[in-house]
Amino acid sequence: MKINTVLFDLDGTLVNTNELIIASFLHTLNLYYPNRYQRADVLPFIGPSLSETFSSIDPARVEEMIQCYREYNHKHHDALVEEFETVYETVEALQKDGYKIGIVTxxxxxxxxxxxxxxxxxxxxxxxxxxxDVQKVKPDPEPIQKALRLLGANPSETLMVGDNHHDILAGQNAGTQTAGVAWSVKGREYLESYKPTYILEKMSDLLTIL
Structure with missing residues (x-):
């Protein structure tokens, strides 16, 4: 089936927010639990919603921890976010070629x-x-299904691209093809274990696949 629609995760896929996210978690958790969390401890928190992550740590303080995280995150956003190689050129080319493109985050x-x-x-x-915009987050298919409705797209003609297992599972649950990005902070092998349709070494590989 020919692909005419491409959906992307944002963080860690289109923009390199990894250092910003890690710094935001470490800042927040070190305020509440000094010296308990190191960089390796917060890597599993990349992907799930903030509510899900902080609920697993302290259900009574979820909202205040989210507030603390977001204040730090927004304050340091522009200083810590970087571009990934070939992303801009690839997305620009997809739009010029008439693909329906969206973000699901x-x-x-x-x-x-x-x-x-x-x-x-x-x-x-x-x-x-x-x-x-949704009740349930990835890996539930709801966010992808909403994007497909808004785009007037068919899941069998859609590719979901992401850096986390939530993206791959959400695509599979929604009936799309999937692509994992080898630059995932969790590592290529980690993503491959979820059996995406494709693995991208760099974003421009999309243009070859399509």
Missing amino acids: TKVRQTVEMGLKLSRLKPFFDVVVTID
Whole structure:
């Protein structure tokens, strides 16, 4: 089946927010639990929603911890976010070639808008589905299904691209093809274990696949 729609995760896929996310978690957790968390401890928190992560740590303080995380994250956003190689050129080419393209992310819209503005990617996307737009987050298929409805797209003609197992599972649950990115902070082998349809060494590999 020919692909005519491409959905992307944002963090760690289109924009390199890994250091920002890690720093935001370490800042927050070290305030509440001094010296308990190291860099390796927070890597598993990349991918799930903040609510899910902080609920697993301290259900009574979820909202205040999210607030602390976001304040730090927004304050340091532009200094710590970087571009990934060939992302801009690839997304630009997809739009020029007439593909339907969208973003499906577990971030709140305010943070998403900051990332899209900094990366200059915003004009290319027809649809952006954030955690504010859904009841359930990836790996549930709801966010992808919402993006497909808004784009008038068919799951069998869609590719979901992401850096985390949540992205691969969400795509599989929604009936799309999937692509994992080898630059995932969790490592290529980790993503491969979830059996994505493709692994991308760099984003421009998409143009070859399509």
